[in-house]
Amino acid sequence: MEHPPTTVSSPEPISDTQIQVNGSFLKSQSTENVSTYVSLLISILGTIGNGLVIWYLIFHFKKNPFTVYILHLSMADLTFLLCTSTNTIVHMFYSKNDSTKLQLFDFVFCVLIPFGYNTGLYLLTAISIERCLSVLYPIWYQCQRPKHQSAVVCILLWALSIFVTWLEGFFCLQGTHPRFPIRPRAMVEVFLLILNFIVFAPLMVFSSLTLFIKVFCNLKHCQPAKLYIIIISMVILFFLFAMPLRVLLMLFDFQDENNEFLSIVFIYLNLLSCINSTINPVVYLVVGRGQRARKSLKDTMQKIFEDNPCPCGREKPGHSKISALLRGTDKQTSKLSPVLNTSNL
Numbered sequence: 001m002e003h004p005p006t007t008v009s010s011p012e013p014i015s016d017t018q019i020q021v022n023g024s025f026l027k028s029q030s031t032e033n034v035s036t037y038v039s040l041l042i043s044i045l046g047t048i049g050n051g052l053v054i055w056y057l058i059f060h061f062k063k064n065p066f067t068v069y070i071l072h073l074s075m076a077d078l079t080f081l082l083c084t085s086t087n088t089i090v091h092m093f094y095s096k097n098d099s100t101k102l103q104l105f106d107f108v109f110c111v112l113i114p115f116g117y118n119t120g121l122y123l124l125t126a127i128s129i130e131r132c133l134s135v136l137y138p139i140w141y142q143c144q145r146p147k148h149q150s151a152v153v154c155i156l157l158w159a160l161s162i163f164v165t166w167l168e169g170f171f172c173l174q175g176t177h178p179r180f181p182i183r184p185r186a187m188v189e190v191f192l193l194i195l196n197f198i199v200f201a202p203l204m205v206f207s208s209l210t211l212f213i214k215v216f217c218n219l220k221h222c223q224p225a226k227l228y229i230i231i232i233s234m235v236i237l238f239f240l241f242a243m244p245l246r247v248l249l250m251l252f253d254f255q256d257e258n259n260e261f262l263s264i265v266f267i268y269l270n271l272l273s274c275i276n277s278t279i280n281p282v283v284y285l286v287v288g289r290g291q292r293a294r295k296s297l298k299d300t301m302q303k304i305f306e307d308n309p310c311p312c313g314r315e316k317p318g319h320s321k322i323s324a325l326l327r328g329t330d331k332q333t334s335k336l337s338p339v340l341n342t343s344n345l
Contacts, residue, residue: 036088039271043085046278050078053281056298057305065130066227067305068150072158073123077277080116083109084274113270115165116277117246118196122157124238125200128207131231135214168192189250196246208235226287226304233283241276245269 057063057071087109130150134141146152171188208231215228248269251262281297288300 035267035271036091039267039274040085040088042271042274042278043081043088046081046274046281047078047085049278049281050074050081052297053284053301054078056301060298061302061305064305065145065150066127068154069123069127069130070305072154073120073127074280076116076119076123077280079119080112080277081274083112083116084270111165111169113245113273114168114249115161117242117249117273118164119158119161120238120242120277121196121200121204121246122161123154124235125204125207126153126157127231128204128211128235131228132207132211132214135211135228164192164195193250201243204235205239208232230283230287230304233287234280237276237279237283241272241279245273 053074054071057067057074061067087105090105167188171184211228212232215225215232245266248262248266284301284304285297288304
């Protein structure tokens, strides 16, 4: 009995286009993995750097208005870096099949990213405005400024950041649900746009630009204080590294949540945000040391964070007059004290 001839279907030839597409996909996937691991490494280094800054500011340095702001800014950066590194490690150890836990971590991560950005934006704006006022109105800054203004402002900015983050997390990140009303979500989007990009960002740019002009106009007469160079550098780095991610998050609210292009761009912009949260301690070290390469981070920060509002690193004429008047009053009081003692006898 003859068996029917078996026909073996040969596999279809793979076209060059399919090979090119698959190769591009693998290359893109490997690039994203490298970017993720680099972000994790930078987050770990930034956590160490900001942790040292927080340690020194709390336990080793005398508090002044500027160190209070720097302490809270480092805490905001540390929060962002811890969340980024934790989310990356969770994705490394959990399989993609366990989607429920990953979605929970992703939601927490997407809430904390705007929280770190908002807090950093608000604190940098406060730092820029206060330093600008210290240059424009030095006598008011020395005499009329409330003692605990920095602490009160930081608490209010943290509260504002928590409120704004809650609004965005509740109305925008959950806004993809079909039962969710569209109108409140749009109102929150407009509110966030106005608050971050029309109120705080222009205030930070204007005050930093004023500080830049005021400080660097005196370059012919004196060397500018390192404190002001650090502030201007932090503002520039914030706009270069942190602002793009915030713009992308705003686009996520208006685009499809499964937009593959925005998801890929998010990975690289998240890397830039990690650099922004890590680079501030490096700025303190580089600007503070100058040509003295052997100076430690503690000594460098202690030298930088002295409460000296003069942009040239020396006392203003108005300050010297006030100091002279105070010294003259003390001398007159000391001269009159023996006479008063004699009259009492």
